[in-house]
Amino acid sequence: MSTPAAAAGPAxxxxxxxxxxxxxxxxxxxxxLVLAQRLGEWITRAPQIEEDVALANIALDLLxxxxxxxxxxxELEGAGRDEDALAFGRDERDFRNVCLVEIPNGDFxxxxxxxxxxxxxxxxxxxxLRDSADPVLSGLAGKAVKEAxxxxxxxxxxxxxxxxxxxxxxxxxxxxxxxxxPYVDELFAADDVAAHLAGVAVDPPSLRAPWSAYVxxxxxxxxxxVPSPTWHARGGRRGLHTEHLGHLLPEMQHLHRAHPGARx
Amino acid sequence: xxxxxxxxxxxxxxxxxxxxxxxxxRFEAMIADEVRIEPRDWMPEGYRRTLVRQIAQHAHxxxxxMQPEGNWITRAPSLRRKAxxxxKVQDEAGHGLYLYSAAETLGxxxxxxxxxxxxxxxxxxxIFNYPTLTWADMGAIGWLVDGAAIMNQVPLCRCSYGPYGxxxxxxxxxxxxxxxxxxxILHTLSHGTPAQKAMAQDAVNRFWWPSLMMxxxxxxxxxxxxxxxAWGIKRFGNDELRQRFVDMTVPQAQALGLxxxxxxxxxxxxxGHWRFGAVDWDELDRVIRGDGPCNAQRVxxxxxxxxxxxxxxxxxxAYAAKHADTTRATAAA
Numbered sequence: 001m002s003t004p005a006a007a008a009g010p011a012x013x014x015x016x017x018x019x020x021x022x023x024x025x026x027x028x029x030x031x032x033l034v035l036a037q038r039l040g041e042w043i044t045r046a047p048q049i050e051e052d053v054a055l056a057n058i059a060l061d062l063l064x065x066x067x068x069x070x071x072x073x074x075e076l077e078g079a080g081r082d083e084d085a086l087a088f089g090r091d092e093r094d095f096r097n098v099c100l101v102e103i104p105n106g107d108f109x110x111x112x113x114x115x116x117x118x119x120x121x122x123x124x125x126x127x128x129l130r131d132s133a134d135p136v137l138s139g140l141a142g143k144a145v146k147e148a149x150x151x152x153x154x155x156x157x158x159x160x161x162x163x164x165x166x167x168x169x170x171x172x173x174x175x176x177x178x179x180x181x182p183y184v185d186e187l188f189a190a191d192d193v194a195a196h197l198a199g200v201a202v203d204p205p206s207l208r209a210p211w212s213a214y215v216x217x218x219x220x221x222x223x224x225x226v227p228s229p230t231w232h233a234r235g236g237r238r239g240l241h242t243e244h245l246g247h248l249l250p251e252m253q254h255l256h257r258a259h260p261g262a263r264x
Numbered sequence: 265x266x267x268x269x270x271x272x273x274x275x276x277x278x279x280x281x282x283x284x285x286x287x288x289x290r291f292e293a294m295i296a297d298e299v300r301i302e303p304r305d306w307m308p309e310g311y312r313r314t315l316v317r318q319i320a321q322h323a324h325x326x327x328x329x330m331q332p333e334g335n336w337i338t339r340a341p342s343l344r345r346k347a348x349x350x351x352k353v354q355d356e357a358g359h360g361l362y363l364y365s366a367a368e369t370l371g372x373x374x375x376x377x378x379x380x381x382x383x384x385x386x387x388x389x390x391i392f393n394y395p396t397l398t399w400a401d402m403g404a405i406g407w408l409v410d411g412a413a414i415m416n417q418v419p420l421c422r423c424s425y426g427p428y429g430x431x432x433x434x435x436x437x438x439x440x441x442x443x444x445x446x447x448x449i450l451h452t453l454s455h456g457t458p459a460q461k462a463m464a465q466d467a468v469n470r471f472w473w474p475s476l477m478m479x480x481x482x483x484x485x486x487x488x489x490x491x492x493x494a495w496g497i498k499r500f501g502n503d504e505l506r507q508r509f510v511d512m513t514v515p516q517a518q519a520l521g522l523x524x525x526x527x528x529x530x531x532x533x534x535x536g537h538w539r540f541g542a543v544d545w546d547e548l549d550r551v552i553r554g555d556g557p558c559n560a561q562r563v564x565x566x567x568x569x570x571x572x573x574x575x576x577x578x579x580x581x582a583y584a585a586k587h588a589d590t591t592r593a594t595a596a597a
Contacts, residue, residue, distance in 0.1 A: 033343075040346075040350060041337075041338060043330065043334045043350070043353055043354075044330045044353075044569065045568075045569045045572075046569060046573065047570075047574075047576035048573060048577060049327065049357050049360055049361055050361070051573075051576075052330070052354075053354055053358060056350050056351075057354060060350050060354070063343060063346060063350065067344075067347070083343050087343055107572075161579055161580040162576065162579050162580075165581070165582040165583035166578050168578070168579065169578070170579075172575065254339065255399055256341045256342070259341070259457060259459060259460065261457075262456055262457050262460055264345050264449075264452060264456075
């Protein structure tokens with residue numbers, strides 16, 4: 001952790017020395033923002049009122065993370081874009097989230113599987129980023145690591161209850177894991193942007209082993225099987241998304257875009 | 265502490281064989297002395313039934329009330345507004361949970377209460393049967409609907425039934441916060457672009473009269489009022505609370521730079537009150553009977569969420585049963 005990324009030289013084709021860090025912050029911020037949006041869709045539709053509360057709570061934590069990350073990205077970019085300009089003014093080819101967070105909620109098991117995968121990943125990510133040379137990133141990580149631990153605990157308990165509860169719960173939870181697993185590799189793919197940011201960013205492949213240890217134990221305790229998907233999502237960090245994001249963004253952005261320059 | 269000590273004494277004395285009339289007399293004396301009634305105390309069956317109905321319908325209103333605002337969570341125009349809205353809807357779910365717990369102290373299960381809601385046998389506040397058509401409706405709901413709710417609910421903090429009164433203390437704190445947030449949304453809109461100001465005015469036009477209806481029918485036509493007042497459940501008449509609400513709201517509308525859709529609204533120097541036009545009570549009757557713009561949709565959403573989630577709740581229950589021994593062992597260790 002010695003070389004601050006900002007000094008690591010321009011990105012290919014970039015004009016600013018901070019550009020890789022901007023891209024990195026946007027990636028993490030978009031992950032949190034898009035997943036918060038998905039969880040927001042659950043509110044008033046959850047299996048019990050306690051889950052309306054829990055999913056809203058997780059969405060709020062993620063939205064809070066997104067706001068810090070997008071604000072910081074906008075400041076470093078220096079083009080006058082604040083969190084709202086970045087959230088509501090970019091098209092899907094400019095969003096840098098991993099594909100996992102944009103897939104539809106499906107049933108409660110798909111949402112639970114997605115949440116287990118993502119929050120276990122975020123636990124490792126924020127834990128490592130507490131030592132980031134970027135003060136905003138390390139500051140956020142200190143808080144976000146606690147939030148992610150709570151999210152992971154919540155998802156873990158549901159995977160156990162569904163996997164090791166009724167037959168239908170088991171069947172649906174396994175189907176949920178199967179639905180989500182093709183999106184796992186992308187979380188840990190080596191990334192040019194992170195590679196430019198030694199000391200500031202985390203190298204995604206380094207997070208895989210601790211993530212696997214945790215998640216595989218939960219899946220086994222839930223009497224479920226870790227899927228072996230035959231295809232794998234990729235490209236989200238380069239703005240190459242699934243067809244789902246192009247439906248999520250217009251709903252999220254339409255009001256902001258319909259009133260250019262307005263304050264809310 | 266003091267209340268707990270009292271209920272101890274009372275439940276001891278209850279073990280002596282006492283005539284119903286004596287119990288009733290003591291109950292009336294407690295109400296007269298403004299001593300809180302607690303779950304283990306004797307209470308008239310009518311008092312219990314009235315409270316179950318009122319607390320349950322209050323809880324249902326919180327739960328159904330999540331929908332009109334939940335409708336805009338994915339579309340809020342800024343991240344700050346989105347966060348505030350999610351937090352608010354989450355608070356409403358929490359209020360519903362407090363209130364179901366309060367109702368359960370009267371010997372009824374939350375599951376049964378939800379069933380009464382899902383089958384249309386218990387009501388919820390008529391206001392939530394109106395649609396949220398624009399973002400400005402989030403402001404109008406916060407300012408007017410939560411404002412009216414506060415007017416109704418603050419007196420309930422002193423309700424004669426302890427668990428209900430205590431739930432209301434917590435709820436009212438959060439409601440007044442929500443009301444200020446709603447005012448702030450409208451203030452921003454009414455001082456924004458012409459299109460934003462028009463959006464704010466339109467929302468106020470649509471929510472003003474339904475908000476006045478939240479206080480219920482005129483006192484003369486209110487069926488439960490007299491008994492509820494005698495029992496210390498209700499402390500003010502519908503019309504009195506409605507008048508207070510109008511008196512409070514008109515100056516706030518002026519501060520917002522918005523008008524209220526009532527040509528008969530005028531200041532009455534002599535009485536010191538704002539006089540307002542006739543409420544369309546036929547509309548309230550219609551909406552309460554189920555024939556409002558969103559009645560069917562609201563109950564359907566609740567029912568679907570509940571039915572779609574049945575397998576989740578079943579699986580959680582099966583898991584808990586399977587692991588009951590492990591859980592007990594862990595707790596004992």
